Amino acid sequence: MKIRAEHITKEFGEFAALVDVSIEIPSGELVALLGPSGSGKTTLLRVIAGLEVAQKGRVFLGDEEITHATIQARGIGFVFQDYALFEHLTVAENIAFGLSVRKQPAAKIELRVRDLLARVQLSELSTRLPSELSGGQRQRVALARALAPDPKVLLLDEPFGALDARVRAELRTWLRRLHDDLHITSVFVTHDQEEALEVADRIVVLDHGKIEQVGSPNEVFDRPASAFVIEFLGGANVLRGEVHGDRGSFGELVLPWTGAGDGAARAFVRGHDLELGREPVPQSLSVTIQDVREIGITARVVVTHLDHGELVIELSRRRLAELALVRGDRAIATVRTASVFLDNPPPSQALS
Amino acid sequence: MARRALPGFGLSLGVTLTYLGLLVVIPLSTIVLKTSSLTWAQFWTVVTAPRAVASFALSLGASLVAAAIASVFGLIVAWVLVRYEFPGRGLIDALVDLPFALPTAVAGIALTATWGSTGVLGRYLHAIGVEGAYSRLGIVIALVFLGVPFVVRTVQPVLVQLDPRLEEAAETLGATRLQAFVRVVLPALRPAIVTGFALAFSRALGEYGSVVFISGNMPGKTEIAPLLVMTKLEQFDYSGATALALVMVISSFAILIAINSFGRRSRKRDLHRKRPPEERPTLPPPATIVRGHV
């Protein structure tokens, strides 16, 4: 079942959480809403679920408009950030809730609960109360509970936020597998770009209530649509300069420019898109080695450039060993790939 | 206006407003209505009659004194309950709530019987010429009894949460125990003590049941304001009674509002926190991407 939101605007008093946001989520996909806090990602999720009501815009589930439907009529499974388990009910009763409010026969409920408990691997804990469970276990109960009434779509609000790193990593993989099993359209909210890149089929990047980019993880990572996207996903070195006509100059570096407009611009280069070398070549930056740090299998080298200041270069330790560079050495850095963005783009920019 | 996601707003608010309107607002408005049937001159005469003034002064004075004493005792009791272990601590902690639960009439006759001139404890006072009942002292005794729980219950939670490391820090810096208490603990407790004082004071002002037994109700000496109102009612002087009642009601409202706003200011709690708008980056969105194999 696909989800579509059209021109959603949601304000909380003076604060605009979402500004004219439109998005379509294809059926069966696992989509991440990614962005920093305040970006509107949770608000968008809640508007789709009916937990918030937008001032403007429409929401569709499949072909049906649900903009004015009540929460309980939407048939949407929702996993809350703090799980919102019913503290006075056991694990089994929590999971059964969505079915028992629909007056399903007891035998059917029991079967379904048992099935879901097995799927989330919590069968031995069915009679426990939520207060007796660990964070990761509560998470899984919340998920099972949301899935029990066979929802049309599944929405998850920062599902792994409150858990420690190891549990988070396990659950990420587990969620991905669950989705592959069930093929239910799922949308989850996260501020963790690694999580989004690892788990999602498609990523929607939001900032300040607007969509910055929509694409597959590789698209969003390799071909960022804006300065915000590249800085939020993975970070990058920033080279300041200017673009005119069909080229941009950034210090002694010249890069082709195919965009519209002229003026001050910045070139974003990821740490692993800068190559270190010893011999000067055309279109390279002269740098001085400032700091060398080896971390596991990669190495991170901080260099300084006259105009561009400090740059961070990532390379494999093997390559570093080959170069045999130490602090104080002079070296060159070449740019493999860069994303160039105007500082002040002309207003009518359609998003690619 | 956006529709609310949670259901039941209209129904619950409607019930609440209707109930309060019928049961609180309308009855209260009768006081204002009835008083407005008096002219200002008449109102003023009633309210400034010597007997009335004496009763106001007595109510006010006794309540202030009682609230002050209750604050001191309440602070001690709260301190002892939170900081010390001793046999019977649980019992005392439970008994603190007793004045809340005990009917005021019972409190009144019990205190009178105990502290009166022939009472188990009052006889010792009587021997030294002090009357524990049918006197102003008796009124204060009853009001202190009622006020202490307010102070204890407002101070206790604050004391429980007070980090003992603050006092330890003060002591490592050279403060004596007393100095640490006065300069570190007391300021932290001040809002709670003030609130407790105000609650005890407010309760004492309107108190009728316990005081009416222990005071003897001698006009000009031990007649509290509520009792004067009662007397006027029995004499069918409804306008006079309402005039006095209006003064009492207005002063208790003022105190109530003061307590609530004071409590709100020192609590700083916000139900629906709005997400703070973040710093905008200096660059708005995009231009194009360059692929350059240099």
Add this chain to the structure above:
Amino acid sequence: MKRAVGETPWVRRSLIAIAVGFFVLFMVVPLGVVFAIAVRDGIAPYLAAITTPDAKSAIKLTLLVAGIAVPLNIGFGIAAAWSLARFKFPGRRALLTLIDIPFAVSPVVVGMMFILLFGAHGYLHSSHKIVFAVPGIVLATTFVTIPFVARALIPALEARGPEQELAALTLGASPWQTFWRVTLPGLRWPLAYGAILSTARAIGEFGAVSVVSGHIRGETNTVPLHIEILYNDFQYQAAFAVATILVVLALATVVLQRVVEWRAERNRV
């Protein structure tokens, strides 16, 4: 939080002595006196005093009044808590203060208000006897017990947040199902606490009821009023005998409160 070092033992013992002494002198002894006077002529007169027809009808009336006032205020408390704890709207703070008003009005004034409203020359006078009759007592008692349940429920509901209710809605529960199966079970203990407190107050209310009842023996006397009548008639032994009933109830109230608090602590996550 108990500290190993701190005040000198001398200071500590004095403070404890003051606290304990206060309680003994102002609470334990007076309560003991009530029982002592009640049984000073023996057990038989004691039992007689609490089983006179007037005493029995006073008890019945008190129970009737409490039986009406408390459920009404529970219903109100739930409605008020839901609207004030779950929603934001202009005037919310004023409404919170309005709920506290019965605390601020002197009992005598409470009774007086209802006389002004329903009395012989009252604004809403009708042929039905309201004041100087049972309905007036019910109204006055309901008024003074309005805040108790609401004030127990509002912070409890605020502390829990709406997540569980929203979760129930997403699972397809109707608003009423959500209320019965999720909201109320979570409010069990605050509700019990408020109900216990308001029942104690309803039973013991004196000033307001005294004004509004007319003191008609056997008809409009609650237990506290009955005690007053006996006392003013110098029938001390009987007055205190009846008072022991209320003392026992007050002690039971305090014990029940403790139990509820303890159960609530245990259920807290």
